[in-house]
Amino acid sequence: GEDVEQSLFLSVREGDSSVINCTYTDSSSTYLYWYKQEPGAGLQLLTYIFSNMDMKQDQRLTVLLNKKDKHLSLRIADTQTGDSAIYFCAENWSTGFQKLVFGTGTRLLVSP
């Protein structure tokens, strides 16, 4: 199947680190993505990682990829209240054409 799974909810305090986890299914996915959805808005691409990488860092964001376990994580350092949003991971499902399959989304709540 095409299930991309995430936990539904994460709550952290401002200044702490947040770690959002995702498991995917297609071992041949070449790219994996993190999208952010703020309230009342569409999704915006946060970052992506190529499948031959283990880690990618972009300012406060760190993406870790464990291909053996098909596990992807997004770490947000020094989490701010503005980071409160729903975070979706997505894999490109290899059907000849790269189709994005999204996870269920993790709602991150950052409290002051």
Next chain:
Amino acid sequence: EAQVTQNPRYLITVTGKKLTVTCSQNMNHEYMSWYRQDPGLGLRQIYYSMNVEVTDKGDVPEGYKVSRKEKRNFPLILESPSPNQTSLYFCASSLSPGQGGEKLFFGSGTQLSVL
């Protein structure tokens, strides 16, 4: 400003009354797609289009139609809406499919309620 524009933002209708949700992008993107977002299910693809006059079914196409007569527009048509089509709908586009790492641009969403 580069954007994907969906209309309307909110729509309440009754069962069986045909409706169209419009989507337009100003980035000359080849690829456009429609998704629906439901609690606990994430985003599921309804239809996509690789270019003008080229459309194909996604994961949940039943009850929906699309057309791509012009590159910039990709309307979603519900010929006979039913309550199980109550959902948050997103249109998205990208420069070209299959390149990997390409960025999907999303519209702001259309909240549809079918009574």
